Amino acid sequence: MHIRDPQSQRRCLWCGKQLNRQEDILSRISYGDCLCVECRNEFKEKPVRMNPEGIRVDCLYPYEGMGREMLLQYKELKDEALYPVFLWEKRKELQKRYRGYSIIPIPSSEKALKDRGFHHVIRMFEVLDLPVYDILEKTEETEMKKLGGEIRRQKRNILRIKEDAKIPAGKILLADDVITTGTTMKSAISQIRSKSSHVKGLCIFYHSQKRQSVKQS
Ligand SMILES: [Zn+2]
Numbered sequence: 001m002h003i004r005d006p007q008s009q010r011r012c013l014w015c016g017k018q019l020n021r022q023e024d025i026l027s028r029i030s031y032g033d034c035l036c037v038e039c040r041n042e043f044k045e046k047p048v049r050m051n052p053e054g055i056r057v058d059c060l061y062p063y064e065g066m067g068r069e070m071l072l073q074y075k076e077l078k079d080e081a082l083y084p085v086f087l088w089e090k091r092k093e094l095q096k097r098y099r100g101y102s103i104i105p106i107p108s109s110e111k112a113l114k115d116r117g118f119h120h121v122i123r124m125f126e127v128l129d130l131p132v133y134d135i136l137e138k139t140e141e142t143e144m145k146k147l148g149g150e151i152r153r154q155k156r157n158i159l160r161i162k163e164d165a166k167i168p169a170g171k172i173l174l175a176d177d178v179i180t181t182g183t184t185m186k187s188a189i190s191q192i193r194s195k196s197s198h199v200k201g202l203c204i205f206y207h208s209q210k211r212q213s214v215k216q217s
Contacts, residue, residue, distance in 0.1 A: 012036035013085055014070060034084050042066035043089065048206055052182045053189045055174075057201030060090060062208040063178055071177060071205065075120050083123035086177075086204050091127045094202070101200070102131045102168035106176035106188055107159065109138045124204060125175050135165035136188060159187040161195075171198040179203040 010019040013034045033040055042065060050057040061067050067086075074082040087094065105121040113119060122132055136159050145154045161167070172195075174188050185201055193199055 012039055013082055014039045033088060035088070039066065040089065045090070050179065050182060052186045053193070055189050055193070055199055055201060057179065057185060057203060059179055059203045059206035061205050063205040064208065067205060075116070075177070078116050080118050080123065084127050086124045087127045094128055098128065098130060098173050098202070101171045101173040102133055103128070103173050103175050104133050104135060104168070104188070104192060106174065106184055107134070107136045107138045109140070109157070121175060121177055124177060130173070131168065133166065133168045135162050135167065136160070136191065137162050159184065159191055161191055167195045170196070172196045172200070174199065174201040176201070176203045178205040178207070180207050
């Protein structure tokens, strides 16, 4: 359906309500936002700092409520249109904080990437307008592990730098959508830290204490 009235073209990306209403215009936080005031208010920031391998990793939102629903819709239902909602509110502050950094996104597996049809982390961080170096890849390795007294073969995900990848010079920001146990971030840090003297991490969501046992797909 083609809507011709430009005023009615902008709708909240989540609930579909028309934007540019009086409430949206009067609200400083939502002015120009792709979410309406009500939806944006549901997106509650509660920043935490983690320190895997001695590297500072900032995390913005607890993985719960509407933010979690949006991420699932975006990632699992491949609703790519939602990509700007996650960092929109924080973009100016983050652009200032990470000026001069290059982003290295934490990769999905080749299969997940193909299945989804877009690199969800790269798109989420697009609003920061920083150079992106997609140089890590996720591979599966099997290892022998002792399980219940028996030696058994087990699958393990590992990250590595792609062959012939160009490592960005200068400051590096490792970027991910959700941090759960921190294992993946640690693996990325171990690959990158010898290549740059200045590495930081930024994750949009984190599993709060209560949710640490929730399995992340
Ligand atoms: Zn809305």
